[in-house]
Amino acid sequence: MPPRIEISNMIEFKKVQQQFQTGRELIEPLVDITFKVEPGDFAVIQGASGAGKSTLLLIAGGLMQPTSGTVHVADVEVTSTSPAQLNQFRSKKVGFVFQMFHLVPYLNVRDNIRMGQLNKDLDAIEKLMKRLGLSSRAESFPAMLSAGEQQRTALARAMIHQPSVILADEPTGNLDPENAAEVLGLLDEYRRQGGTVLAVSHGRDILEFANRTLVLKNGKISSI
Numbered sequence: 001m002p003p004r005i006e007i008s009n010m011i012e013f014k015k016v017q018q019q020f021q022t023g024r025e026l027i028e029p030l031v032d033i034t035f036k037v038e039p040g041d042f043a044v045i046q047g048a049s050g051a052g053k054s055t056l057l058l059i060a061g062g063l064m065q066p067t068s069g070t071v072h073v074a075d076v077e078v079t080s081t082s083p084a085q086l087n088q089f090r091s092k093k094v095g096f097v098f099q100m101f102h103l104v105p106y107l108n109v110r111d112n113i114r115m116g117q118l119n120k121d122l123d124a125i126e127k128l129m130k131r132l133g134l135s136s137r138a139e140s141f142p143a144m145l146s147a148g149e150q151q152r153t154a155l156a157r158a159m160i161h162q163p164s165v166i167l168a169d170e171p172t173g174n175l176d177p178e179n180a181a182e183v184l185g186l187l188d189e190y191r192r193q194g195g196t197v198l199a200v201s202h203g204r205d206i207l208e209f210a211n212r213t214l215v216l217k218n219g220k221i222s223s224i
């Protein structure tokens with residue numbers, strides 16, 4: 001499913017800071033985050049456990065508002081948008097992929113993918129399942145699938161509405177090397193068609209596919 005080609009499929013963080021107050025402790029995983037991911041980039045953010053990678057991705061997806069700073073994703077300023085507009089933004093412009101897949105256990109593969117769809121284009125679902133090698137599992141429930149099949153289903157759900165950007169949190173964290181390479185290959189194909197991928201990962205397998213690597217350390221981002 002090719003992404004909508006938009007010149008504005010970029011992600012831009014400017015001076016983003018995130019603090020959490022837990023009891024008397026102030027945690028500040030993001031101190032001053034400024035970076036830009038251009039349309040068609042497959043960018044990966046690496047960093048130690050607890051560095052703030054998931055927090056950064058939640059902010060990019062409009063699921064968490066930062067303490068300060070501005071974030072633009074695919075021509076939307078997610079840091080100054082109402083909750084209703086953020087819902088629209090997420091359902092139209094963003095595809096999410098997570099390490100734990102987050103499929104609905106009582107829906108089969110076809111219906112899980114349909115959850116991500118805005119129109120009722122059943123033909124598009126069949127085509128995407130074929131492309132991702134899922135056609136024979138269309139009626140299967142998540143518990144009956146291998147980890148690779150579950151992640152390909154999650155990827156199909158993330159791609160079916162032709163998002164401008166895909167945000168992926170450890171997308172290969174639960175996969176063996178073969179399935180990991182397949183999922184990364186699909187993300188690579190999506191970005192070659194003009195989509196933008198921002199992934200966070202500890203893994204090294206992703207570096208082979210990413211064209212940009214950013215490192216998150218001490219609350220700041222540096223490019224390598």
Ligand SMILES: Nc1ncnc2c1ncn2[C@@H]1O[C@H](COP(=O)(O)OP(=O)(O)OP(=O)(O)O)[C@@H](O)[C@H]1O
Pocket residue numbers: 020021022027029047048049050051052053054055056
């Ligand atoms: N809602 C929250 N309230 C309080 N602290 C939080 C909250 N969310 C995250 N944190 C803290 O912020 C820091 C960054 O967490 P985050 O999950 O972003 O790290 P990460 O780099 O994704 O880690 P990992 O690689 O282990 O998943 C951690 O110290 C975490 O405990």
